[in-house]
Structures are given as C-alpha cells and as structure tokens.
Amino acid sequence: MTDPIITAAVAARLAAHAPYSRFLVGAALRCDDGSIHAGCNVENAAYPEGVCAEASAISAMVLAGGRRITAIAIAGAGPRPCTPCGGCRQKLSEFALPEAEILMVDEAATVLMRSALGELLPYAFNAAAFAARDSALDNS
Template sequence: MSLLDAAREVRERAYAPYSRFKVGAAVRGASGAVYRGCNVENVAYPEGTCAEAGAIAAMVAAGETELIEVAVIADAPEPVPPCGGCRQKLAEFGRGATPVLLATTSGRTLATTVAELLPGRFEVAHMAGVEP
C-alpha cells in the first residue's frame, strides 16, 4: 500500500462532525514503517487534533523520531497544506528535503518538501545552550 493510500484509508476514520472536513495523513519513519493519523475535532474549537499531528504522535509512540516521507489528503478543490503548527511538527521530525505529497480525494496532487512548507523554520539552534 502506498503512503497516499494509507492516508486515504485513515481519512475515512476522521472524526469531523462539526466541519465535516476529513483529513488523513501518513508518515513513513526511518525504519520504513508507516504511521497514520486523522483529524479529530472537539466541540470546544480549536481543541481538536490535526491528522499530521496524529500520524507523528503514532510514530513517536512506536519509538521513532525521524520521518522520511509524508502524505496528506483531504476532500478539497486543491491540495490542502498543513496548518502552521503541523508544519513546525513536520520540521521537528523531518529534514528540509523530506518529501511531502498533498492530495485531494479527486486525484489532484502537489509534491513539495518540508523546507518549502516552512522556510526559516524555528529549530534547536535558535535556542542557546539547548541540545536535542
């Protein structure tokens, strides 16, 4: 199963009763394992969880801390980029050249990278005396 297929499949499990905007994400860890996440809304907006954050949390819970590929899919006219917080999360666990595939349920895609999504990212080097 491709990374995009994994994101497409988990998207169907999204909990989005308020916006009805379901999003699925899948990340591939350095081990090659695939981790999935879907958005989970909460009536107390904005206390939900994004699909990308869910996939990253699943990866970290499995013991991995490096992602090497990302796919995100939503039912929209154009591919939907991750929110700002998720861009920073992707930058935390991926490298600048890490490929990110954004897709729609109708088949439109946009290939990009973590660096293109978040130029000038905030990183540990900005914090004096802190090591990861």
C-alpha cells in the same frame, strides 16, 4: 502503483471525526526505518481542542519509537491541495529534515501537489536554534 503512505493517508481520512467542519483529513508518514504511521483529524465541539491529522500521525510514530520522518502524505477532498497548517508545519519540522517530501492528495489518491517541508516552512524554529544558543553561551 500507489505509494503506501498515500494509501494509508486516504484510508485514515475515512476514520476522521469531523462532525463540525465535515472536513475529513488523513495523514500518513514514513520514517527512516520504512515504517508508516497514520493519523486523522479529530474535532471537538470546543474547536481549538481538536487534533490535526498530521499531529495524530506524529503521535502514532513517536509511540511506536520513530523519530525521523522522511515523507508524509496528506489526504483531503476536492480539487485543492490540503496543506499542513502552520502548527503542523512546525511539528513536522521537529522530526523531518527540510528536504522531506510532502504529498498532498485528494480522496482518490491523486497527487495534487508535491513540496519539500523546507519550501512550506523555510525558516523553521527547530533544534538548530538551541544549538546556536548553546554555542553562544559556551563562547561567553
């Protein structure tokens, strides 16, 4: 039985708007309450103005009231895993713990790679940096 976040990511990939790169990506994430939120990449003729699938899924989650990601699936095409870009790794770290599972799958829902977020972004800049700063300020 396929994990529902994989099924959702593969389905989201088919909705992607990628007329320039033709690189369709879907993502789906599971929140700590079990809810699933999906997103797809949306390109724009002005390339930097596009949206990654992971960011799209995070936006859907936040809109629905979610705040904690426990797992994410990213669906690309072909034999190589579609890993999150650096910006999306940072975005994921805002809502997920380092042990959150990331599944990278192909268009047939075959898992090509499994990783923990902390393995993909070992020194994430996150809320802990602000806590350390605040502690230092309180002690000065």
